[in-house]
Amino acid sequence: MIVLEATKLHKSYGNKFTKHEVLKGIDLRIEQGEFVSIMGASGSGKTTLLNVLSSIDRISQGSIKVQGREISKLKEKELASYRKHELGFIFQEYNLLDTLTVKENILLPLSIKKVSKKEANEKFHEVARELDIESISESYPNEISGGQKQRTSAARAFIHDPSIIFADEPTGALDSKSASDLLTKLSDMNEKRKATIMMVTHDPVTASFSSRVIFIKDGSIYTQLNKGEQTRQAFLKDIMKTQGVLGGVSYEY
Amino acid sequence: MSTKQLILRNLQKNVKNYYLYLFALVFTVALYFTFVTLQFAPAISSKESINLAAMIRTTSIFLIVIIGVFLFYANNLFIKRRSKEIGLFQLIGMTKSRIFFIISLENAIVFLFSIVIGTFIGFALSKFILMIFFKVIGIEESASLFFSMNAFWLTLLVFSVIFLLVMVMNYVFLKRRTILHLFSVTTTTEERVKKISIWEILMGILGIVFILLGYYVSSKLFDGDFNDFQQMMNAMVSILGLVIVGTYLFYKGSVRFITNLIRRQKNGYLDVNEVLSLSSIMFRMKSNAFMLTVITTVSAVAIGLLSLSYISFYSAEKNAEISIPDHFAFTDEGDAERFGKTLKENSIPFVEKRVEYVQKELDISSLIDTDLELTLDTSNSFMTLISEDAVSTMSLREDEVMFTGYNHMVEAIMPLKKKGTVYVSSEGTSIPLTYMGLEDEYILNTRVSPGGLPTAVVDEKLFSKIREGESSTDSYVGINVTKSSTREEANTLFHDLGLHKTHQSQLDLATTQKQNMGLVMFIVAYLGLTFLITSGCILYFKQMDESEEEKPSYRILRKLGYSKRDLLRGIAGKQVFNFGIPLIVGLLHSYFAVRSGWFFFGTTLWTPMIIVMVLYTILYSVFGLLSVKYFKKVIREVL
Ligand SMILES: Nc1ncnc2c1ncn2[C@@H]1O[C@H](COP(=O)(O)OP(=O)(O)OP(=O)(O)O)[C@@H](O)[C@H]1O
Ligand SMILES: [Mg+2]
Numbered sequence: 001m002i003v004l005e006a007t008k009l010h011k012s013y014g015n016k017f018t019k020h021e022v023l024k025g026i027d028l029r030i031e032q033g034e035f036v037s038i039m040g041a042s043g044s045g046k047t048t049l050l051n052v053l054s055s056i057d058r059i060s061q062g063s064i065k066v067q068g069r070e071i072s073k074l075k076e077k078e079l080a081s082y083r084k085h086e087l088g089f090i091f092q093e094y095n096l097l098d099t100l101t102v103k104e105n106i107l108l109p110l111s112i113k114k115v116s117k118k119e120a121n122e123k124f125h126e127v128a129r130e131l132d133i134e135s136i137s138e139s140y141p142n143e144i145s146g147g148q149k150q151r152t153s154a155a156r157a158f159i160h161d162p163s164i165i166f167a168d169e170p171t172g173a174l175d176s177k178s179a180s181d182l183l184t185k186l187s188d189m190n191e192k193r194k195a196t197i198m199m200v201t202h203d204p205v206t207a208s209f210s211s212r213v214i215f216i217k218d219g220s221i222y223t224q225l226n227k228g229e230q231t232r233q234a235f236l237k238d239i240m241k242t243q244g245v246l247g248g249v250s251y252e253y
Numbered sequence: 254m255s256t257k258q259l260i261l262r263n264l265q266k267n268v269k270n271y272y273l274y275l276f277a278l279v280f281t282v283a284l285y286f287t288f289v290t291l292q293f294a295p296a297i298s299s300k301e302s303i304n305l306a307a308m309i310r311t312t313s314i315f316l317i318v319i320i321g322v323f324l325f326y327a328n329n330l331f332i333k334r335r336s337k338e339i340g341l342f343q344l345i346g347m348t349k350s351r352i353f354f355i356i357s358l359e360n361a362i363v364f365l366f367s368i369v370i371g372t373f374i375g376f377a378l379s380k381f382i383l384m385i386f387f388k389v390i391g392i393e394e395s396a397s398l399f400f401s402m403n404a405f406w407l408t409l410l411v412f413s414v415i416f417l418l419v420m421v422m423n424y425v426f427l428k429r430r431t432i433l434h435l436f437s438v439t440t441t442t443e444e445r446v447k448k449i450s451i452w453e454i455l456m457g458i459l460g461i462v463f464i465l466l467g468y469y470v471s472s473k474l475f476d477g478d479f480n481d482f483q484q485m486m487n488a489m490v491s492i493l494g495l496v497i498v499g500t501y502l503f504y505k506g507s508v509r510f511i512t513n514l515i516r517r518q519k520n521g522y523l524d525v526n527e528v529l530s531l532s533s534i535m536f537r538m539k540s541n542a543f544m545l546t547v548i549t550t551v552s553a554v555a556i557g558l559l560s561l562s563y564i565s566f567y568s569a570e571k572n573a574e575i576s577i578p579d580h581f582a583f584t585d586e587g588d589a590e591r592f593g594k595t596l597k598e599n600s601i602p603f604v605e606k607r608v609e610y611v612q613k614e615l616d617i618s619s620l621i622d623t624d625l626e627l628t629l630d631t632s633n634s635f636m637t638l639i640s641e642d643a644v645s646t647m648s649l650r651e652d653e654v655m656f657t658g659y660n661h662m663v664e665a666i667m668p669l670k671k672k673g674t675v676y677v678s679s680e681g682t683s684i685p686l687t688y689m690g691l692e693d694e695y696i697l698n699t700r701v702s703p704g705g706l707p708t709a710v711v712d713e714k715l716f717s718k719i720r721e722g723e724s725s726t727d728s729y730v731g732i733n734v735t736k737s738s739t740r741e742e743a744n745t746l747f748h749d750l751g752l753h754k755t756h757q758s759q760l761d762l763a764t765t766q767k768q769n770m771g772l773v774m775f776i777v778a779y780l781g782l783t784f785l786i787t788s789g790c791i792l793y794f795k796q797m798d799e800s801e802e803e804k805p806s807y808r809i810l811r812k813l814g815y816s817k818r819d820l821l822r823g824i825a826g827k828q829v830f831n832f833g834i835p836l837i838v839g840l841l842h843s844y845f846a847v848r849s850g851w852f853f854f855g856t857t858l859w860t861p862m863i864i865v866m867v868l869y870t871i872l873y874s875v876f877g878l879l880s881v882k883y884f885k886k887v888i889r890e891v892l
Contacts, residue, residue, distance in 0.1 A: 056812060056892060077816050084814025097806045099531055103521035108528070109813055117522050124521070137521070156813075 003067060003163050003196050004030040004053065010061035011045075011052055011219075022048045024219040025062070030164070033194040035187060037207035039243065040216035046200045047168060049216065053198070054087055054166045055079050067163055084112050088157030088165040088195075092172040095153045096141040102152050103128075103137040109160040127155045130192070131185055147178030151185065158189055167199040171206050183209040204243055208236040215246055222246060263338075263359055274327050275367060277790045281320045282371025282412060283378060284783050288313055289404040290379045291386060305772070312776045316783060321415050323787035326544075328419045330794050332356075332426055334801075339427070349427050356427075357420050364416045372408060376400055389771035449513050456502050457510025463499030467492045468841075471849040475665040496842060500549050504542035508834065509535045525815060529823035534830050537799065548788045549835050553842035555781035556869055560847045560862040561854045562777055566770040568855025573763035575660070575856075578695040579606060579731025580740065581747055582757045588750075589730035595746050596732075601739045606731040608643045608696060611716075611723055612636070615709060619673035620688060637708045638677070640716035643696055649712045654686035656707035658695035661852050663705035675709070680722045686711065697729050698757060785869065789876035792832060796880040800887045808891045817888055824884045832877040840866055 011023035022045045030036055038046050051057035053064060055071055064072050071082055088109070089095065096105050103124060110120040128134040131151045136144050144152070150170055157165045170186075171179035187209050190197050199210060207213050209232070215222040225242060227235045292309045332339075342352050471492045474485070512535050519527065538545065565572075583589035589605070596603050618632040641647045647655055654675050673688045696708055711719075720726050734743045744760045807820060815823075844862070851858050 054812075077818070080811070080814050080816035080819070082814075083812065087814070089812050095809055097528065097809060099536055099806075100523070100528065101521065104523050104528075107522050108810075111522060111524055111528075112813065112815055112819065117520070120522050121520070 001032045002029055003032050003034075004028070004198075005065045006053060006062065008062040009049070009052065009059055009064070011048055011057070012060050022219050023052070023059075026216075026219070026221055028053075028214070028221070030196060030198065033190070033196055034212060035190045035197045035210040036199070037210040037213045038198070038200045038216060039202070039204075039207055039213055039239070040222070041246070042202075044216045045219045046216055050166055050168055050198070050200050054089070054164075055083055084109065085160075086163040088160070088162040090150065090153045090157050090165065090167040090170045092169040096149060098141045101138050101140055102133060102144065102148075105141070105152060106137075106156045106159055109156060109162075113160060115160075123159050127159050130189060131155045131158075145178070146174050147181060150174060150178070150182050154182065154186060154189070158193065158195060161193065161195070164196045164198060167197065169201055170199065171201070171203065176205070179203075179206065204236055204239045207239050208232050213239055213242075215242060217246060263355070274331060274790075274794075275363060277327060277787065278324070278363065278367035279371040279374065280786060281323070281783070282368050282408060283375035284779075284786075285313070285316055285320060285411065286372050286375030286404055286408045287379045287382050288316055288779065289407050290375065290401045291383065293401040293403045294383060294399075308772065308776065312780060315780055317411055317415075319780065319783050319787060321418070323791065324415055324419060325422065326791055327794060328360075328422065330798065332423055334798065336430070353424055353427055356423055360416065360419065360423075364412060368409060368412055372405055375408075386775055389775050449509060453506045454510055456506030458507070460499050460502030460505065460507040463495045464503060465499075467495035467499055468845045470495070471845045474849045475852075497546065497550055500838060500842070501542055501546040503838065504538055504545045506539075508538050525810075525819050525823040526826040528810070529820070530827040530830055534827070534834075537795075538834070541795065544791065545835050548791070549839045549842065551784055552788065552835070552839035552869070553846065555777065555784055556839060556843035556865060557846040558777045559774065559781055559869075560843065560865045561851065562770050562774040563861040563865055564847075564851055564855040564857060566767060566774055566855075567861040568857050569763045569766040569770065571856040572766060573759045575658075575695055575699075577698045577757050577759040577762055578658075579698075579733050580743070580759050581732040582698040582700070582759075583730040583732070584700065584727070584755050585753070586728060586730060588752050588756055589732065592732060592747060592750060592752070592756075595750060596734070596743060599742070599746060601734055601743055601746075602736060603732050603734045603743070606733070607728060608639055608731075609720070609726055609728045610697065610708075611638045611720055611726060613638050613677055613719070616676035616683075617669075617673075620669045620675065621667060634706060636706050637697060638716065638719065639696060639708055639710055640713045641710055642713050644692075644694065644710055646694070647692070647710055649689065649710065651712045651715050652684075652686055653689050653712065655689045655692060655710045657692040657710055658697075659691055659707035660699075660705035661856075665852055677709075677711075677719070679719045684715075698731075700755065700757065781869075782872075785872055789873060792835070793876050793880050793883075796828070796831065797883060800884055804887065804891055807888055811888075811892045820888050821881070821885055824888070825881050828877045828881050828884075832873060832880075836870060836873050840870070 006026060006028040009023050009026040009028075010021070012019050012021040014020050026049065038049065040046050048057065052059045055074070059072050062072070063070055066082070066086055071079070074082060096102075097108075100108075106124060106127070107120055110123065115123075124137075125134070128137060131154055133148060133151050133155060136148055136152075141149055141152070150173075154170070157167075167186075171182060174182065183206060186197065189195055197210070199206075201207050208227075211227045213225045215224070223242060223246075225235070225238055230238075288309070292306065292313065339352055339356075342355075343349065470488055474488055474492070512531065516523070516527070516531070516535075523531070581592065583592070586607075593603070593605065612635060614633045615636045615638075616632045617634055617636075641649050644657060647657075649655060654677075656669070659669070669691060671690070675686045675688050676683045677686060678684070691707060692710075699705075734740050740760060744758055747756075747758050810820060811817075843866075847862055848858070851862075855861075
């Protein structure tokens, strides 16, 4: 089943005279349960793409359908409701409220949906166990490590079973050990919960955890790679090769 | 970019950002200017009442203090907010003195602009204020619009001095900070979020206990538990101490302690209101504890004084009726007759009341708690005796006595027991009388019946007997005009007779009290208003600051699917706490202060106090609403 379908996405900034086109006709389909990475050089429009798909920014032209529903024409209130029911977010930084405890942060999406307290508690224990953060549930964000913070935001993204989870460089602020920990957990969740994940990253290793990688160049899709039946190692090599071609950078391995 | 351009750019940006600062400055200038205009108004300065002019001068000093503190605070907040920008200028190679010059010039423009506009507004307001002023103090003079050059120079002088002091402060601020400091200054003011500590819990409990204890002592203050002057003073000082320290601890710990308790019960599941209110209430209130304590205490004092003077004003007539129970009171029958004749000549109908009285030393020690250590000798207290005939409602036996018209201030300090025996000595023998109780009616004026003690009423036969033993008897004559429309005219006639000062007019007393209290009220209200506006502005500035720091949170929440309306509702809730807590604590403080001693000022507590409190609350809410409006803009802009 197709969860998200974007056709001929255009996005430009500025007015008539200073117009700067960032997305130039992107077509995209994401299946239920997929784990998709988006890669590309700095300034190629990755964040912009993620923002328009997640309704945080408006598109200039084109259409975005989530579970068959057109979202680019929704009003602010409907958009808020769409985000609340269908989306989850994990960002590079600044994504926890530092005056709330870990548990309170994670429960936020359920609180806006007015889920019963008992059900909320059950769901909390479930994700907290899966992401291994039960022991820090009463701590404040400034009392926990970066990796724990990211797992907390992951838990918050998963807790209300959204249709899609968007992640913008979720491992950007982590060391490689914590990064691969987080990614292992993410791909576990992706498999167990059949959650659809869309992630922007610079890092080929991070991208190799996903099932498909989309390369963007100057606001258009350059190419796509499917993991298929390959091992992660082999997939990583493919990604690096493509990246080398794309950016003219070659990795030594 | 040249320095000139830089200044202009900065000004442009800051005018938009700091329009409230500008507003506050303009407003304070206007308030000050109007007030000093009063001082120089010919109607006031020409009056021989030096008292009035002196009072206004003293008040204007208070006004300067409030305005000065406020402007310091506001400037402090703004320079902190701009410290990043200042750091940046330094980073690109500007010297500190150059930056100081730019800031000073910028401020000079803002001050000058405010003084001009403020004076203009103050000038426009002055007629209105003068009108109110004449009205409350009962001067019958029309307020004419005039521009006082003296007032303008004084305003200019005061604000120039404040400006210079502000500049000195900025200079010290700049001198002390390194570039690195400047970049981190905003983040160091708010403390780090962490779990509540035992110490805080203790402080929280102590704060509430202190405040409640203070209230409790204040309610006992005039219940007769403290009975000498020293004890009373000690009690008052400890009430002040308890409440002020309690308030400080309340902001420092209790607020957080209570919210923590509520939060614990939620078990991690918070709704939007709670999410938004929490940070500001739990973590920020604490770091603003000192400021909030000052705001609360001064508001409490302002509300309290205003309530008391209003109570006094409101009860002026009632009070006059107590001190002088009849429209005109005479201690001399001849003068009373003269006045009566004049009234007849002018065909003003009236009734006359004649009361004979004897002043005797009575032993009332059995009616008063023995542990009372007053200067009064209760076994030998000087009281006025009258016959039961003077009081229509009483009929007593020969061995009985009743009291009537006990001044309630004295009663509060020295309450009488319900039963006891009173001794009166007549011709060498001491006669025991059974005390039958206390009535409310006032028969004689306070000049006749001194010391605030009630008048003793005895049986007619006994009274005659006692009177015979006295060398002289006195009588009191009260004259009441029967038509209230003729009262003013009668009063004028009373004055025209030029009688001795011992004869009194009820109307005169009420008018004098109204004038005095009107003046006090006007001045307190003026100071209170200035304070209200400045403290409202400070809270508003704080909120502006907070909104800046909370932007990332709003962004996250909106991404999570909270709509603008959800957030706005949460913010409104948060403002209810931010403005409501200091307001409610201030109102409570003033309520207990007023309640403990209001009867010294008048006879009606609730109506005047509630009017004052409601007005204060309404004015305060305006700032709350303004800050919600500001947040609305912030929320709209985060995504
Ligand atoms: N709000 C905006 N206004 C104007 N231009 C913008 C805005 N946001 C992004 N851009 C422009 O759009 C282009 C793409 O930006 P985007 O943030 O999507 O890049 P990115 O691929 O995420 O880069 P990076 O890897 O560095 O994060 C950039 O050239 C940027 O200047
Ligand atoms: Mg980006």
